[in-house]
Amino acid sequence: MSKKMILNAFDMTSAMHNSHGLWKHPDSKRQRRYKDLDYWIEIARLLEKGKFDAIFFADVLGLYGTYQQSKKPSIRDGLQFPINDGMLVIPAMASVTKHLSFAVTVSTTYEPPFGHARRFSTLDHLTKGRIAWNVVTSYLPNAATNFGLQEMIKHDERYEIADEFLEVSYKLWESSWEDEAVIEDKEKGVLIDPDKVHEIHHKGEYFSVEGPHLSEPSLQRTPVLYQAGTSEKGREFAAKHAECIFVGGPTPERISYYIEDIRSRAEAYGRNPQHLKFFSFLSVIVGRTQQEAEDKFLEYASLWSPDSAKAQFGGASGYDVAEFKEEEYHQPFEYKKTEHAHYKAALLTKDAGKKLSIKEAISRLEQLDRQTVIVGNPEQVADGIQKQFEASGVDGFNVNHFITPGSLEEFVDLVIPVLQERGLYKLDYEEGTLREKLFEHGSSRLPEDHPASVYRKTPIAARGV
Template sequence: MSKKMIINAFDMNSSMHNSHGFWKHPESKRHRRYKDLDYWVELAKLLEKGKFDAVFFADVLGIYDVYRQSKEPSIRDGLSVPLNDPAMLVSAMASVTENLSFAVTVSTTYEPPFGNARRFSTLDHLTKGRVAWNVVTSYLPNAARNFGLENMIKHDERYDIADEYLDVSYKLWEQSWDEGAVVEDAENETLVDPEKVHEINHEGHYFSVEGPHLSEPSVQRTPVIYQAGTSERGREFASKHAECIFVGGPTPQRIRYYSDDIKERAEKHGRNPENLKIICFLTVIVAETTEEAEKKFEEYNNVWSPDAAKAQYGASGYDVAEFEAQDPDEIFQYKKKTEGGHYKAATLTKDAPKQQQTVGEVLKRFEGLDRPNIIVGNPQEVADQIQYQFEESGIDGFNLNHLVSPGDLESFIDLVIPILQDRGLYKTEYEQGTMREKLFPHGSSTLPEDHPASKYRRSLNKSYS
C-alpha cells in the first residue's frame, strides 16, 4: 500500500496570510470575515469534507517593521495585521468536526511555560486529543519590544530558551500527575488523590517553576510537537523534540536533504526516525482547464503587493530597501549577520532556485507571485506535480497555502483531492483516534518511549509506582 500524504491547511487568524495584497481580489472573503466565528466554523466543516489532517495556524507577536524601518507597509496591506489569537478558534472548530486536528503556534521566547502548558492541556481535553503545538522562537524586533525588551534575543540563545521551555513543559504534562489521580472517592471525600499530584520544582537558567500542573492529564498528555526551521540550530532542535517538522526548499532534492539531515540527527538523539513526519510548503492555483488556471494566476498577480512581500522578508532581519540602493548588476550577498529568521534569509541564498544571483534578480522576485514555487494548472496537471514533489522529496505531506479564501480551498477539495485519492496517495476515510494516533504507527495517544519527554514519565513511574 502506498504512503498516504498528510495535507494541512496553512492559515492564520488574520486579515491576510501569505497572500500579499489579495484583499483587493473580488472573491477574497477572509479580510472581512476572519473576525466572524461562523467563517471558521464553515472552514472547519469544509476541511473535514476534504479529509484534511489539520489546520496549521501560524502566528506572530509583532508587526513586520524591518522594511524601510517602518510598520507602514505591513499595516497598509494587512500583512499579518490585524491579527487575533489562533487558540481561541480551536474549540469552536472542534465542536463541528470529529477528525480535523489543530496545530497552534506559540512562541517559547515571550510566553512563560506554565500558562502555555495549561492552554494546551485545556485544548487537548476539549478536542479529545486533536491538538498540536507548533514551537517557534520568534524573529520580529517589534515582538521583542512588545514584551519589554530593547533588542531581540540572539538567534541561538532563543533555541537555548526553547530547550529549557520544553523540559519544563514535559515535566508539567508527563510528570506532575500520575494516571488515576482523579479518584472520585465519595466515601473518603476525595476527588483528587494528593499523593498522585506532584510539584515539578524546576530550577533552571531561564525558568523557575514549582508546580504542580493545574490541569489533569489530557488524552495525549503532551500535544503533538510541531517545529518549523531549517537553520543549523533549528534542525538540531527539531531532531530532538519535534514529531512533525515544517521545512522548505527550492527543489525536492533540497527538501530531501533537510529531511534526511533531521532524521539522522534524530537517530543520534536515540529517536526512531519513523516517529518524525516531514511537511513542506505547497501553493496551488487550480481550475477546470489549464487556460482558466493561467488566467486565475494573472488575476492573482495583478493584485499582488510587492511592498507586503518585502515587509514579510524582514523576518530575516534584512531590509530589502538596502538592496534597492545597490547596483542591480552586483552579485547578491549578505553583508552582515542578523538575529532574524535564518530560514527566511536562506530563501535568497542557499535555498534559492539559482545559487548566484544579481541584486536585480533578487529584487525582481518580490515583484510578483513566485511562479517557480506555485503549481498552476488543471486538476490532472496539479495532481501530477504534487505527486512528483511528494515522491521525489520523500516528505510526508504538505501545508497548503490558499491565496483567495475560501475559494482556493474549495477548488482544491473539489478538483484535486479526488485525483489524489484515486491514485492511492490520499486517504478516503479518516483513521480513528487522537491526532498522534492518526499520524504515527506506534499506536499510542501519548509520546513514544524514544522521545526525550519519556524520561520524565519513566522517572515518575520509578518514584511513585
C-alpha cells in the same frame, strides 16, 4: 501507493496571511470575516469534508518593520495584521468536527511555560486529543519591544530558552500527574489521590516553576510537537524535540537534504528517525481547465503587492531590500546571518540552486513567482503535487490558499478526489487522537524514545498503552 500524504491548511486568524495584496480580489472574504466565528466554523466543516488532517494556525506577536525601516508597508497591506489569537477559535471549530485537528503556534520566547501548559491541556481535553503545538522562537523586533525588551534576544539564545521551556512543559505534562491520580472514590470522599500529584520544582537558567500542573492529564498529555527551522540551531532543536518538522527549499533535492540531516541528528539523540514526519509548503492554483487556471494566475499576479512581500521577507530574514541602490543590482545577493529567522534568507541565497543577483532576488519578491506555484487543471495539479511528494520524501504539505475560502473550496472539490483516485490521499479518517492518526507507534502519547519520556513516572509499556 501505500504512503498517504498528510495535508494541513496553512492559515492565520488575521486579515491576510501570505497572499500578498490578494485581499483586493472581489472573491476574497478573509479581510472582512476573519473576526467572525461563523467564518471559522464554515472553514472547519469545509476542511473536514476534504479530509484535511489539520488546520495549522501561524502567528506573529508584532509587526513587520524591517523593510524601509517602517511598519507602514505591512500595515497598509494588512500583512498578517490585524491578527487575533488563533487558540480562541479552536473550541468552536472542534465542536462541529470529529476528526479535523488543530496546530497552533506559540512562542517560547515570550510565553511563560506554566500558563501555556494549562492552555494546551485544556485544548487537548476539549478536542479529545486533536491538538498540536507549533514551537517557535519569534523573529520580529517589534515582538520583543511589545514584551518590554529593548531589542530581540539573539537567535541562538532564543533556542536555548526554547530548550528549557520544553523541559518545563514535559515535567508539567508528563510527570506532574500519574495516570491513576483521579480516583473519584465517593465512599472515602477522595476525588484525586494527592500522593499521585507531584510538584516539579524546576529551577533553571530561564524559568522557575514549582507546580503541580493545574490540569489533569489529557489524552495526548503532551500535544503533537511541530517545529520549523533550517538553521543549525533550528535543525538541532527539531531533531531533539519535534515530531512534525517543516522544511523549505527551492528544489525537492534541497528539501530531501534537510530531511536526511534532521533524521540523522534525531538518531544521535536516541530517537527512531521514523518517528518524525516532514512537511513542506504547497501553493496551487487550480481550474476546471488549464486555461481557467492560467487566467486565474494572471489575475492574482496583477493584484500582487511587492511591498507586502518585501516587508514579510525583511521581517523574516532581517534584510531590508530597500537599502540596495540600483547600481548595486548586478552584484550577488549574499547570505548573511542575522538575529531574525534564517530560512527566508536561505531560500534566495544558499538554497537558491544558483547564485542570484540582487536584482534577481528582489524580482522574486516583486511578483507572484510561477516557480513556487503549481498551476493547472485538477490532473495537472495532482501531477505536480505527486512529483513533489515523491521526489522530496516529505510526508505532507501545509497548503497555502490565495483566495479565502474560494481556493480551499476548489482544492477540496477538484484536487482531493484526484489524489484519492491515485491512492495518494486517504478516503476517510482513522479513529483516534492526532498522534495516533499521524504515527504508527500505536499510542496517543509520545513514544519512549522521545526525550520527554524520562520525566514519566511509569513507562508506557508497563501500562499496556
